[in-house]
Amino acid sequence: xxxxxxxxGGLVQPGRSLKLSCVASGFTFSSYWMYWIRQAPGKGLEWxxxxxxxxxxxxxxxxxxxxxxxxxxNAENTVYLQMNSLRSEDTATYYCAKGGSYVWYFDFxxxxxxxxxxx
Amino acid sequence: xxxxxxxxxxxxxxxxxxTISCRASESVSTLMHWYQQKPGQQPTLLIYLAxxxxxxxxxxxxxxxxxxxxxxxIDPVEADDTATYYCQQSWNDPWTFGGGTKLELK
Numbered sequence: 001x002x003x004x005x006x007x008x009g010g011l012v013q014p015g016r017s018l019k020l021s022c023v024a025s026g027f028t029f030s031s032y033w034m035y036w037i038r039q040a041p042g043k044g045l046e047w048x049x050x051x052x053x054x055x056x057x058x059x060x061x062x063x064x065x066x067x068x069x070x071x072x073x074n075a076e077n078t079v080y081l082q083m084n085s086l087r088s089e090d091t092a093t094y095y096c097a098k099g100g101s102y103v104w105y106f107d108f109x110x111x112x113x114x115x116x117x118x119x
Numbered sequence: 120x121x122x123x124x125x126x127x128x129x130x131x132x133x134x135x136x137x138t139i140s141c142r143a144s145e146s147v148s149t150l151m152h153w154y155q156q157k158p159g160q161q162p163t164l165l166i167y168l169a170x171x172x173x174x175x176x177x178x179x180x181x182x183x184x185x186x187x188x189x190x191x192x193i194d195p196v197e198a199d200d201t202a203t204y205y206c207q208q209s210w211n212d213p214w215t216f217g218g219g220t221k222l223e224l225k
Contacts, residue, residue: 045154045162045205045216061213095161102168104209105152109161 004110022096033099141206
């Protein structure tokens with residue numbers, strides 16, 4: 001059974017940093033792209049970052065580029081999201097997701113972890 | 120960015136057929152995917168690559184379209200289908216989602 005469990009969310013002041021983790025199980029982690037997607041309270045979904053199977057390629061939208069860094073540890077079946085220079089507009093539930101066999105979609109999502117950026 | 124436009128809400132009766140549309144501001148080929156999100160839960164994948172049914176998803180769900188116009192069909196609708204449905208494209212960078220269509224059962 002595929003499982004994804006995100007941790008690391010919480011309340012953080014604007015300008016500070018936070019690192020999210022997502023532990024995976026139930027599949028061959030090193031064979032799949034992994035993603036982070038976020039959802040602001042009461043709002044829609046926004047893709048945040050992608051990482052390929054060996055961690056050598058990463059992708060971001062302009063809204064987080066230069067502030068967020070995705071990484072992975074295939075030995076620990078874990079993907080991370082380092083978030084720096086946080087802003088109030090980064091407040092959201094952050095979901096970790098597994099890529100599908102054809103990469104370009106999210107075929108399993110974790111339950112999410114809430115990040116609140118506020119002073 | 121590629122904007123995906125969905126109708127905000129629909130209300131249907133159980134047993135009926137419902138179509139949820141998603142229009143892209145530019146072509147996304149067939150790299151369109153559909154997700155269901157029930158209140159308080161994470162999204163789940165329903166359809167990938169426009170028309171492929173994800174394993175374990177009931178055959179009541181189907182998808183169609185290419186280019187800029189896509190449709191998710193549920194036939195027949197059941198009470199458990201109450202949820203918000205999102206389309207997502209992965210042809211153009213950045214990947215984007217539609218605003219979601221909230222499906223309510225009468």
